[in-house]
Amino acid sequence: MMASSYNAKDEDGHITVTGPGGGAVLRSKKPENTAFKQQRLPAWQPILTAGTVLPAFFIIGLLFIPIGIGLFVTSNNIKEFEIDYTGADTSSPCFNCSQNFSWNSTSPCTCTVPFYLEQPYESNVYVYYGLSNFYQNHRRYVKSRDDSQLNGNLKSLREPSKECEPYAYHNNKPIAPCGAIANSMFNDTLELFYNDPNGTSVKILLGTTGIAWWTDKHVKFGNPGGVDSNLSAVFQGTTKPLNWRRPVYELDSDQSNNGFVNEDFIVWMRTAALPTFRKLYRIIGKSSQMVPTLPRGNYTLEVVYNYPVRSFEGRKRMILSTISWMGGKNPFLGIAYITVGSVCFFLGVVLLVIHHKCGNRNNGAEISN
């Protein structure tokens, strides 16, 4: 056979099909009669006509509207209370703290914010702190962390990733935990007091565990040197993040909630999707069946004001919320379901009309023709 019967390839890489007649004359040229090669594979050939789509529209409508109503009712049954303690107004109790803020001050500034709950909170209550105008999703910020260090890798502890810059080293010592996220960890302390009608103020017990993802706490984050190590020794030679008041191994007295596996820290390290966000702070567990977790009445929020937000026009909030199976209060999903369901239903009706008027006319015309 001739060499050139392989079609010379076009210069710019376009595909040229070498025909089967290129030289293999001996092979029978009769194409195989298979269903695939003859493009006659058995097939289901659905088409979207008003007739076939109509039932689907009605079904979607009939399914979505009840779901939506259910979601909406559930969402409405959730109790949520929100209080802004930024101290932007002069009248606000935290105004002084927010005005006189300095990173270097040694004495913490404390302010108390009173509030009144009109309804008792029956089940578990979740305490959130919320920040506004805080760009946790800024690219420079999001990537400024070292997951390997946070996982407990000793090498990364000594040599943080360069992604952490400019929060990687301080005074030639590696920062642990490094990076902008860790450095800017939320460090206000929030405490709640119930003001009994009889005048006494009862401190409410705030649970610190169960606020971070289980997998984060147990797999993704880990202290260097294992679970039982002496943290202060392990972190020897590193320095605390600049804005922190305490090193990482003093975050909590409880060893299982200290260091990198501190849940407050882990929660903060999960960067929020949007510039206004909330993060789970504490859980108020239901103590007994008889007493509501938070009865109706007056409360005081005591804030140790450490976290400045006014420089970037941010806001700080404290949120109390109960939780249902669908999470916190969010009417969106319910409304959306009801809307889409009704639209589908409505369109179903419209299509039904069209189908009956035009479809019949069309078909009739064709058949009579």
Added chain:
Amino acid sequence: MGTRVSTLRTLITRYCVGEENWVDSRTIYIGHKEPPPGAEAFIQQRFPDNRIVSSKYTFWNFVPKNMFEQFRRVANFYFLIIFLVQLMIDTPTSPITSGLPLFFVITVTAIKQGYEDWLRHKADNSVNQCPIHVVQHGKVVRKQSRKLRVGDVVLMKEDETFPCDLILLSSSRDDGTCFVTTASLDGESSHKTYYAVEDTRAYNTEKEVDCIHATIECEQPQPDLYKFVGRINIYMDSEPVARPLGSENLLLRGATLKNTEYIYAVAIYTGMETKMALNYQSKTQKRSAVEKSMNAFLVVYLCILICKAFVNTLLKYVWQASPDRDEPWYNNRTDTERQRHIVVRVFTDFLAFMVLFNYIIPVSMYVTVEMQKFLGSYFIMWDDEMFDEELGERAVVNTSDLNEELGQVEYVFTDKTGTLTENNMEFIECCVDGHVYVPHAICNGQVMPGATGMDMIDTSPGPGAREHEELFFRALCLCHTVQVKEEETVDGIKHGIHQGKSTSFYISSSPDEVALVEGMTRLGFTYLRLKDSHMEILNREDEIERFQLLEVLTFDSVRRRMSVIVRDSSGELYLFCKGADSSIFPRVVSGKVDEVRARVEHNAVEGLRTLCVAYRHLSPEQYEEVCHMLNGAKLALQDRDKRLAEAYDVIEKDLILLGATAVEDRLQEKAADTIESLHKAGMKVWVLTGDKMETAAATCYASKLFHRNTQILELTTKRTEEQSLHDVLFDLSRTVLRQHGGMTRDSFSGLSGDCTDYGLIIDGATLSAVMRPTQEDYKEIFLDICRNCSAVLCCRMAPLQKAQIVKLIKASEEHPITLAVGDGANDVSMILEAHVGIGIMGKEGRQAVRNSDYAIPKFKHLKKMLLVHGHYYYIRISELVQYFFYKNVCFIFPQFIYQFFCGFSQQPLYDTAYLTLYNISFTSLPILLYSLIEQHINMDILRKDPSLYRDIAKNSLLRWPIFIYWTLLGVYDALVMFFGAYFLFNNTTFTSNGQMFGNWTFGTLIFTVLVFTVTFKLALDTHYWTWINHFVIWGSLVFFVVFSLLWGGIIWPFLNYQRMYYVFMQMLSSGPAWLSIILLIAASLLPDVLKKVICRTLWPTTTERIQTYAAFGYVPTLLDVSQEASLSVCVKCSFIS
């Protein structure tokens, strides 16, 4: 003294032969023997060896060369740039996201090209190493083919293939001829005769050949297979003799020696300089309309991309104007970043945005489109219905770039002979001086026994007529280039033919000649063979008459005639001339011209091919003169053709008309049906033929190109003789435009009813007058007329004019898509010129097939090719293109919106793995498989109802409104997805344990909705669900889920971030996430479903109507639908006018 004389003689010879320019020729020493000293100041040239290199790469240069080739493509280069930008600057996405797909694409292409090149290497090696017998010092030596050099004398045996271009020196046959088949070159399996050089043909042993002392001068290699001029100088006794060499002496590489025991020949063109190698250069690239639309869309998307990046950069700096936003205390820049100049920062930001959004122009689209075209073209080759049992051939795809163009054809230009007709000639009758002879036994292909009787319609010719009659028959027996192929060379061919054993065939490159010679057999005169320059004829009395063949004035398409000069046994010289009536009549001086002309015209109207035969007595003096003229012309190295033509013109004159023949060329099977279908499909069919008007018109009627009620407009020399061209043109355009005045151009000229159907006939001469470059407005008027004619017949066309016509239509303002179909070498120019060129595997060789984009065995296969395959490919690829853009708008637009919520910081919404794999694996296979096996309408319906083809005419599925619809749909989906997730995430939790989700969950939620939405969108568009579609569509969704579970399920040690760890699973553990995924998918798909249903119900296209019928199990009587369609068009047209 002797040498000086010979030098002088050489000089004189050369002067007479008349070369002016020696630059473009080469000199070859046969057997590497120097010419006698002082004979010529030859300069030995360097020639390449005989190594064939069809491979493109070597082992060493493969990587760099292939990379270079690949990055020359704009798309690849674009992605390379993006990749490099990602490597150089700090970009939001890792270089892997664009590097990996690019690497994948490049690697796959490289592997494919490497494999193809390896095959070529293998083929090259087997060719280069095959042993060749070379004569060296009087001995035959075996050499590898690649070591063959120019000037080597080689010995070829029967059935061997020539290793390079050779000049035949001598052969084992006494007459110095050899037979060759060029089947692998041009597909002609007939045996062609080649001639040895007169003076060397006696040297037929290796010893003798070795003492040939000669040089060959010839032109440098050129790709035309059928042209060769050269000269051999033979130094016999130091006495140089110059002989002309022509293509009849040149044996081409790739041809095979047949029927000849052995030959000696000398190599003149070797290796890559052989004519075959020169012919394998790539043709110009044709681009399809879809590809052009795709590129236009790409430009739009590139603009969108740049706009997005620009807007975001601008907004970023507006937003960052306050330092608290630019660098809040929690998010400082590094010092190096701070020190960077503002311009550099802006520029880097711009590039970073470009990188972030670059996925809107997907790498994988190119790969998918190419794969679709490449794999899709196999369906054409596999098509059982386009296989021809008779020829044993199936459709061939030479380029897969134009598959979808087959669905867009508006003009079909077809050749007549061999394309519309069988090119299977049958001798019908002949007419001598007005007396008509019809052989009663009809047969073709083979010489039949006992067919010597004949019927005479018009009896009793007088004695003078008797003489003319015999002369006529002899003329037809002698004036041809037919060969007799001997099946067995037992006791002579004469025996074979005479005794009726079908052992011999007539073979000729022109089927007309075979038909004529066979016809003569049936009328009593049998051509036996050509032996020793003598043609032998068996006459009615079973006597052998011998004529010495002196000259053959070969046929060419310009002269349209051929002649032979023979000497009969009594020594008288005759010139017999045979040709088209128009080329014979002007040269005739006597004979019964009027009677013959009447008969010829009568036959032409019947659709028969007619030829006229004339003769002339030559006196010996005249013959001398003729010989001189011909030899002079033949020896010329330059302008040989022109000089030969001049000589022929002088020789073929003062003829005496003998008579005419009529040969029927039957229509190809289903040709009429095919033409009718093409018409119904809205295509305009033009017949371009070299035949004369009457014959061609008859064929057109027979093939239903013209109908009985077609009003024929003539634009021929006959009319332009009466009126000026100007008046004729204006007359015609007035006639046409009066009727069609109101009609829009794309509407089809009705087949029946009120709309008058016009057919135009134009001939070559008038056409060239119209096309004259000075008359631009004529062209316009002509085009206007043509547009309004449903069928046009162009007759008397030269090959180049065919291409001109195609070019004219191509360049007209609507830029219609043209298709040319033909079978012969004369159609090559138009096949190359048209958007799609289709070759028919006919009898006139394989040139058309070789140069075509697609080749089919028969004309009737065109119907399935266009109506079914073309239609499918078009809807498939248009969906592919639109869908690709759509899914990437859906993909990237949320990321664009997200920039408004993350401080324009180029934060990607999706994880790197998702960014990378979205186009490569999550959404690639469903669309690829869709674009390979989608059938929106059943194949049989498409074929039975050609009007469906109109639904996709004019690139209708890739017009801007549809493109904008898809893009808007993409934007809508993106908005739904983004803001759905936004409101869900907005400042609340949706887990039952109160924990919060972060930005990666946000992105993953959107991405999950995205993958499901785009896949379901495709599922909604799929009309043909085979198990493959099910497998691929559901499979890729499953793959996405499994991948996500896996990707988030493990702490991947090689990654320096673990941001996706358990994100997907945490998301799925939340009920509202599930609910919102379902909701968002439903909401995204809703408008498209609604649009589909409403359009289908209220404004159904023909396609949709047929689909509806098919779905409801009611098989429409297709006639009704098409009738209704044509009815509605006619209603429309009458309504307008």
